[in-house]
Amino acid sequence: MHLIRDVLDKQLVDRQDCNMGRASGLIVHLGESTQPRLTHVVIGGPALWMRIHPSLGKLSTKLARLWGPKRKEPVKIPWSRVKTVGKDLKLDVDAKESGALDWELWIARHIIERIPGGGSEEEE
């Protein structure tokens, strides 16, 4: 398996096949003498903008503090939760609890549902 070609930027889906963003970063643990180990998949946020330019990464962190769902640390999914690596990465998590949908829910609550006919994200 190749990390960049087969894992990075792949679509992430949760138990109910709900889209929860794309793999925007991969965290690897480097030991002194142990083999490097892939520990987490990072979703969205600064990790994404970092890849274009560090300054963009910092900027997005600042903006995220100003408004939106104020979230302390980026959303990380432990690799052990990855069930299959295929067309998508199937994760053994619940999208809403994982925090990957914070923005989706925030926009839904603060904007979309205020507009008539927007419906409510609670109903499935």
Next chain:
Amino acid sequence: MKKILQLTLGIVTSVGGFLEIGSVTTAAQAGARFGYQLLWVILLGTVCLIFLIEMAGRLAAVSKHTIVDAMRERFGFPFFFFVLIGMVIVAFLVLVAELGGIAFALQILTGIRFPWWALPVSLLVWLLMWKGTFSLIENGASLLGLVTISFVVAAFKLGPDWSSVGASLVPTLPDSDKANYGFIAVSILGASISPYLMYFYSSGAIEDKWDRSYIPMNRIIAGSGMTFGGFLSMAVLVAAALALRPKGLQVDTFPQAALLMTTALPRWGFYLFALSMLFACFGAALEISLAIAYFFAQGFGWNWSEDLQPSQDARFAFVYTIIILLAAVPLMLRVDPIKVTMVSMALTSATLPLAIVPFLFLMNDPLYLGKHRNGWISNTVVAIVILLSFVLAVISIPLQIIGG
């Protein structure tokens, strides 16, 4: 049976994407200035588009990826983001032009100036996106779009000289006014080969849950749909060449374009033109707004479907809401839609490589398409599209400035 219904996807893609303010104005200008001489460009554009659309559908049917999905996966976020910026700028300009087309059609029907229509029109487009389902937009737009057949009727009634029509399908250069000729040619190409068509079509294929069994159907849909669109804009060019050129009319403004069919169909020509523009531009506006929202949603991996309730794919709905409302602003500030159209069409063909080069990689990717990869013919066509559009744009636009 369901697959037969899928033809509507092809037709809406062509009516919405092919015959819109862009192709009508460029074709009308071409006919009014150069007679049949530019017909070959429309033919060329149509052929290229048929290939590109077929590929977009094939990619979706085989790999279950839309073009944008695949682009983000293969080329990574930084490159994707770069393309996103380019595509969204151009698509936004085109959206402004389409809304302008609707507003102008309403102006000539009611006499109320188009800036007043800008906001109501964009609200209506938004409402359809907000409430409508994909199949509603698909079928509704393609049914209403059938009005545009009146262009063909008009062209036939004016009794064109078929031999010279046929002759003009072979590229030729004019004796004078070459710069203008090149510029209109570029705009026609931009009007026919619009990338957002490919994004829309491949997303549509996913929304309609295509699989490998659709590959033959996809060929038919792409072929017939785009040919339909191509015929229509050729008809516009012919009608302009016969009705406007003898009077020395140049289509610089929309009211002038509205006279296109008044000689061919005295009783209904004017109203048919207005309605055709109304519906065609409406279809296009819906299609472009969707394409932009798809681009964001798929690129970032959000939920996206025109069939979900807005709150189920909030970010998707948020994007098109913002885009559509923003698009109304320039029109309210009385920006001339025809100017926007010409600029955006030329820009489209100048930025075509940005959209098509990555597409060429994807269509040759064994991991996505396996044995359904592009053959050398398709690859050659894509290569030609890239070269042609770009070279034409880079050569003729400066020429236009210098004045030939």
Next chain:
Amino acid sequence: MDINIELLLGTKVCDANGEKVGRIEEFRVEDDGNSCRIEAYLIGTSALIQRLSAWTLVRPIQRALRSRKLYSVFEVRWQDMDLSDPKQPRLRISGKDLRHAR
């Protein structure tokens, strides 16, 4: 130490003697059910081409251009890569000892 591996993409790698080897383009990993370990770092142009899985496109073009150019690719075993400073990855061995992949 934890690092974001995607940020290593395209960073230049020098060998033990400080000579430039190429850019990191890809990571080969082994995933045995419970953990996913990096086996090797792929360095060089053909690693990039492979990452874009673009060989089916590049080979015919090469043939058309009659170019005999073989793009470099090195497969660096994880033991031989020193990432203590992620900004400047170095090899623990000299470039000569690198084995060309494929």
Next chain:
Amino acid sequence: MRVKRLAVLSFLFTLACKPPTASEQMDSIISWLGTAGMAGRAWLNHTTPDKYTRQTLELSHDSLLEIGNGLFKSLPPGVDSASLDSALTRSREHVALMAKLVDQKDAPDFRTLLDSLQADETLVKQLADSVEAKEQ
């Protein structure tokens, strides 16, 4: 790529600013006379709504005025500018009158004006040819 796009944009803007030659201006004058003529004919056949016809005639009038002002500076020597000027002013007035007659639904007078407009158009066309000849 982005740079290129900006270049293209600026090109198009300069394009919009580039001063047109005399013959190009003559072409657009003819184009607007033709527009007024066609719109007028269509209206006489009751095939276009009054509002559209009036607006289009007004638009033609304004455009003719605008182009006419610029024209005489760039006119090459040896062109009968006097008759051109008179033809332009006359047709411009006629177009303006027609726009008014549309509201009064006065078809007969409208038709007479339309015919004289046609005459002026042919005159302008001849002058346009001479301009083109002079420019070469």
